[in-house]
Amino acid sequence: xxxxxxxxxxxxxxxxxxxxxxxxxxxxxxxxxxxxxxxxxxxxxxxxxxxxxxxxxxxxxxxxxxxxxxxxxxxxxxxxxxxxxxxxxxxxxxxxxxxxxxxxxxxxxxxxxxxxxxxxxxxxxxxxxxxxxxxxxxxxxxxxxxxxxxxxxxxxxxxxxxxxxxxxxxxxxxxxxxxxxxxxxxxxxxxxxxxxxxxxxxxxxxxxxxxxxxxxxxxxxxxxxxxxxxxxxxxxxxxxxxxxxxxxxxxxxxxxxxxxxxxxxxxxxxxxxxxxxxxxxxxxxxxxxxxxxxxxxxxxxxxxxxxx
Amino acid sequence: xxxxxxxxxxxxxxxxxxxxxxxxxxxxxxxxxxxxxxxxxxxxxxxxxxxxxxxxxxxxxxxxxxxxxxxxxxxxxxxxxxxxxxxxxxxxxxxxxxxxxxxxxxxxxxxxxxxxxxxxxxxxxxxxxxxxxxxxxxxxxxxxxxxxxxxxxxxxxxxxxxxxxxxxxxxxxx
Numbered sequence: 001x002x003x004x005x006x007x008x009x010x011x012x013x014x015x016x017x018x019x020x021x022x023x024x025x026x027x028x029x030x031x032x033x034x035x036x037x038x039x040x041x042x043x044x045x046x047x048x049x050x051x052x053x054x055x056x057x058x059x060x061x062x063x064x065x066x067x068x069x070x071x072x073x074x075x076x077x078x079x080x081x082x083x084x085x086x087x088x089x090x091x092x093x094x095x096x097x098x099x100x101x102x103x104x105x106x107x108x109x110x111x112x113x114x115x116x117x118x119x120x121x122x123x124x125x126x127x128x129x130x131x132x133x134x135x136x137x138x139x140x141x142x143x144x145x146x147x148x149x150x151x152x153x154x155x156x157x158x159x160x161x162x163x164x165x166x167x168x169x170x171x172x173x174x175x176x177x178x179x180x181x182x183x184x185x186x187x188x189x190x191x192x193x194x195x196x197x198x199x200x201x202x203x204x205x206x207x208x209x210x211x212x213x214x215x216x217x218x219x220x221x222x223x224x225x226x227x228x229x230x231x232x233x234x235x236x237x238x239x240x241x242x243x244x245x246x247x248x249x250x251x252x253x254x255x256x257x258x259x260x261x262x263x264x265x266x267x268x269x270x271x272x273x274x275x276x277x278x279x280x281x282x283x284x285x286x287x288x289x290x291x292x293x294x295x296x297x298x299x300x301x302x303x304x305x306x307x308x
Numbered sequence: 309x310x311x312x313x314x315x316x317x318x319x320x321x322x323x324x325x326x327x328x329x330x331x332x333x334x335x336x337x338x339x340x341x342x343x344x345x346x347x348x349x350x351x352x353x354x355x356x357x358x359x360x361x362x363x364x365x366x367x368x369x370x371x372x373x374x375x376x377x378x379x380x381x382x383x384x385x386x387x388x389x390x391x392x393x394x395x396x397x398x399x400x401x402x403x404x405x406x407x408x409x410x411x412x413x414x415x416x417x418x419x420x421x422x423x424x425x426x427x428x429x430x431x432x433x434x435x436x437x438x439x440x441x442x443x444x445x446x447x448x449x450x451x452x453x454x455x456x457x458x459x460x461x462x463x464x465x466x467x468x469x470x471x472x473x474x475x476x477x478x479x480x481x482x
Binding site (some may be wrong): 002004005006026027029030033034037038039040042043044045047048105217269303305306307308 | 367371372374382383413416477
């Protein structure tokens with residue numbers, strides 16, 4: 001059921017068909033092999049210029065994209081929000097137009113405003129890759145999560161996947177949910193009612209407000225960080241209370257089968273959503289997620305460069 | 309034609325080279341051909357020659373020129389390439405651009421001592437300095453014709469077909 005890739009932008013998992021998801025995952029599997037060879041580089045994006053335009057801070061995603069671009073032999077420019085003319089009052093569109101005028105072929109962009117990348121994708125001819133926009137979307141994170149599950153479990157369809165934590169503010173959760181549903185997984189979200197809205201039931205996920213119900217029988221549990229930076233109001237009484245009720249630790253691990261995967265998009269707040277012993281334990285695939293992120297981002301850039 | 313190719317490979321390589329021999333089939337049509345040639349060599353010599361599968365998409369020279377890219381098929385190189393004697397296998401030799409890409413890919417995996425090219429059909433029209441060392445047949449084909457090789461599993465009578473349509477350049481992966 002693979003498709004042919006025709007999109008110049010990757011904005012959201014929601015925009016992709018199941019066939020396009022399968023194509024991305026298959027392509028990523030081939031790029032993962034490149035990183036296992038003696039020469040970890042291919043000439044696919046020779047002559048292509050990629051601009052990493054990170055208006056919101058990021059380390060792991062930016063480094064992952066930058067390494068992916070280097071391994072594809074692209075030319076790379078890094079622009080961060082703090083050092084760009086955005087701080088002098090230039091509009092986002094003007095900054096982006098200037099970047100495009102330097103013959104940039106692809107802009108990889110992170111922004112704190114949901115929809116910023118969609119806004120630019122409609123107005124620029126270069127490719128736009130969304131590296132995270134506010135609480136809305138983070139498609140390459142969802143792809144690397146799904147790719148990791150697929151490599152470990154051999155399938156997505158029919159798997160029970162629990163996502164626990166701050167769903168309300170999480171672009172990772174939104175992206176994971178759409179991707180997993182499109183590929184036929186059963187998705188459960190869990191956490192305090194203030195962070196896990198009942199409305200999500202309308203798109204076909206199970207909503208739980210206690211940890212046991214959420215993760216019992218799950219094949220995969222993906223724990224999300226409490227996002228202090230996006231929370232202006234108090235959504236729960238204290239970090240300690242959250243850790244006691246919703247944290248995965250040695251006591252609550254028993255609800256989970258021995259074969260279940262423990263995932264986390266990082267950065268981890270050790271001892272809050274996830275105990276250190278489990279983050280570093282046998283069921284954890286957290287560092288493999290990071291490795292797979294590179295393969296997935298190479299696949300995305302390669303497919304987009306192919307249609308520009 | 310497969311028998312002819314395997315016979316020439318065996319007769320033109322010395323003992324030490326046969327010991328280090330490995331086949332690399334280029335996706336998609338070179339892969340089944342590589343296995344067939346390997347089987348013929350194996351039964352002739354009573355050996356077990358390894359076969360690798362190579363997709364050259366990441367090494368193409370027309371990324372961003374073509375409207376769409378062919379989907380990448382699985383590359384499997386189950387052996388170390390250093391000091392090997394490699395027979396690179398594709399179904400049809402046309403412009404030579406696929407072979408250029410394959411040579412670049414192979415050298416990123418290791419450093420073979422020798423690489424030779426085997427094709428079922430050499431259709432002429434090379435644009436790069438590439439020639440087939442082993443071939444089933446040489447055919448002069450016009451630009452507006454394409455050579456298609458079909459195997460048993462393709463669901464049509466197996467054989468080499470000369471069809472009207474675009475030439476063979478860049479047909480890899482379809």
